[in-house]
Amino acid sequence: MTEWLKAAQSQEKDYLNDLISLMKIPSVRDDDAATDEYPLGPRPAQALKAFLEMADQDGFKTKNIDNLVGYAECGEGDETLAILAHLDVMPAGKGWDTDPFDPVIKDGNLYGRGASDDKGPGMAAYYALKYLKDQGIKFNKRVRFIVGTDEESNWTGMHRYFEVEPAPTLGFSPDAEFPVINGEKGQVSLLLSVLGTNEGDYQLKSFAAGLRFNMVPREAVAEVIVKDRQQVQSDFARFLDNNPVSGTAEETAEGLKLTVIGKAAHGMEPEKGINAGTYLANFLDQYEFKAGAQSFIHFLGKYLHLNTRMDSFDGAFTDPVMGELTMNAGILNFTTAKGGDINMNFRFPKGLTPDDLEAVVKRVADPLGIAVKQGPAQAPHYVDPDDPIVKTLMAAYVHQTGDQNAQPEVVGGGTYGRLMKRGVAFGALMPNTPNTMHQANEFQPVADLIKSMAIYMEAINNLVTD
Numbered sequence: 001m002t003e004w005l006k007a008a009q010s011q012e013k014d015y016l017n018d019l020i021s022l023m024k025i026p027s028v029r030d031d032d033a034a035t036d037e038y039p040l041g042p043r044p045a046q047a048l049k050a051f052l053e054m055a056d057q058d059g060f061k062t063k064n065i066d067n068l069v070g071y072a073e074c075g076e077g078d079e080t081l082a083i084l085a086h087l088d089v090m091p092a093g094k095g096w097d098t099d100p101f102d103p104v105i106k107d108g109n110l111y112g113r114g115a116s117d118d119k120g121p122g123m124a125a126y127y128a129l130k131y132l133k134d135q136g137i138k139f140n141k142r143v144r145f146i147v148g149t150d151e152e153s154n155w156t157g158m159h160r161y162f163e164v165e166p167a168p169t170l171g172f173s174p175d176a177e178f179p180v181i182n183g184e185k186g187q188v189s190l191l192l193s194v195l196g197t198n199e200g201d202y203q204l205k206s207f208a209a210g211l212r213f214n215m216v217p218r219e220a221v222a223e224v225i226v227k228d229r230q231q232v233q234s235d236f237a238r239f240l241d242n243n244p245v246s247g248t249a250e251e252t253a254e255g256l257k258l259t260v261i262g263k264a265a266h267g268m269e270p271e272k273g274i275n276a277g278t279y280l281a282n283f284l285d286q287y288e289f290k291a292g293a294q295s296f297i298h299f300l301g302k303y304l305h306l307n308t309r310m311d312s313f314d315g316a317f318t319d320p321v322m323g324e325l326t327m328n329a330g331i332l333n334f335t336t337a338k339g340g341d342i343n344m345n346f347r348f349p350k351g352l353t354p355d356d357l358e359a360v361v362k363r364v365a366d367p368l369g370i371a372v373k374q375g376p377a378q379a380p381h382y383v384d385p386d387d388p389i390v391k392t393l394m395a396a397y398v399h400q401t402g403d404q405n406a407q408p409e410v411v412g413g414g415t416y417g418r419l420m421k422r423g424v425a426f427g428a429l430m431p432n433t434p435n436t437m438h439q440a441n442e443f444q445p446v447a448d449l450i451k452s453m454a455i456y457m458e459a460i461n462n463l464v465t466d
């Protein structure tokens with residue numbers, strides 16, 4: 001057992017007390033309750049205030065910036081090391097076995113909203129910093145522990161910080177997984193639209209799949225008029241037998257209502273889901289739809305179907321360091337009144353730009369009469385693995401876990417790490433612990449949290465005394 005782990009264990013009781021008191025605040029951003037004083041609603045600000053009071057009592061210099069973001073500071077030097085965490089949480093959602101805002105420890109696991117995202121890891125990093133400060137270690141850098149209050153939505157708070165405070169020299173965000181994430185792909189959505197027109201025997205009245213651009217649609221529903229209902233129903237039954245989806249076909253006054261169920265997944269790993277929308281379009285593409293309806297169905301069923309790497313557009317791309325371009329077809333809607341809307345969400349490595357992606361999609365979309373425009377984009381972010389911030393954090397992780405094979409990773413995005421030129425994400429999900437962030441029964445093993453604290457102690461110590 002290392003000295004750092006012993007030190008972290010000595011903090012366990014106080015750490016859990018402070019953590020649990022913060023987890024009891026349901027700090028979900030609430031725009032309906034927003035006021036001039038509390039632009040994100042009162043609850044995120046309540047968590048911020050509670051944290052800053054703790055830090056104040058612990059002897060840090062603290063500041064609350066507009067009830068949006070705040071920090072606890074210690075140490076002195078020309079350079080600033082920043083640790084970026086967040087105090088807001090996702091809404092609880094359904095399906096919990098315990099009260100999401102009354103944390104419990106069961107079988108060594110801490111259950112409750114924020115246990116793993118991000119109050120648990122954030123407070124582990126805070127306790128690591130506090131321990132080093134209390135030991136009287138001489139810091140050669142200023143350290144700011146900065147907490148945002150709307151990481152799960154627009155980053156208003158953290159953006160405000162970077163507008164009004166000097167940029168830190170380097171830093172990390174304990175809001176992802178171990179080991180170090182030193183690269184995040186860029187992100188952009190292309191927004192496609194097509195007329196809601198129909199002609200002939202086969203007509204698409206409506207099509208709906210997906211609610212969010214960053215999720216693979218689990219369910220798709222289409223209302224269609226067809227030439228022969230029975231034929232289509234039997235074709236559909238066979239299609240369901242031959243594909244990894246389930247579904248139903250119901251007769252309606254005008255025709256049929258077809259429902260397909262696939263599997264949801266995060267939009268940064270679209271290959272892990274089963275896109276119900278493109279499966280349903282792939283089924284419909286065998287019939288003679290016409291006009292805008294035909295373009296919509298054909299584009300989804302032929303070009304977007306089973307095509308998360310853009311091969312069918314001749315647009316596949318891999319950067320040797322940052323990996324593959326990925327695409328999620330997250331929102332697929334059509335009505336005769338509003339026409340068709342498609343959101344293609346891309347995670348792209350360096351070497352590609354949103355304009356490149358638009359050109360690739362237009363080659364296919366233009367001839368089908370589908371219009372393409374760009375949504376807001378984020379550039380790729382990459383920190384050299386030889387940068388001391390990456391090397392020091394990796395060394396602390398390897399030393400505390402014994403995981404000699406660990407390598408820095410690139411992910412689809414996006415953590416606070418990308419806000420700093422020399423910024424990375426670091427912890428606190430361990431490689432073999434299930435990821436329950438944003439889900440019911442969110443938990444983190446207490447032993448993982450304490451080990452994370454030891455890793456953060458060693459890492460921060462080495463960064464401020466080098």
Ligand SMILES: [Zn+2]
Nearest residue numbers: 117118151175
């Ligand atoms: Zn988070």
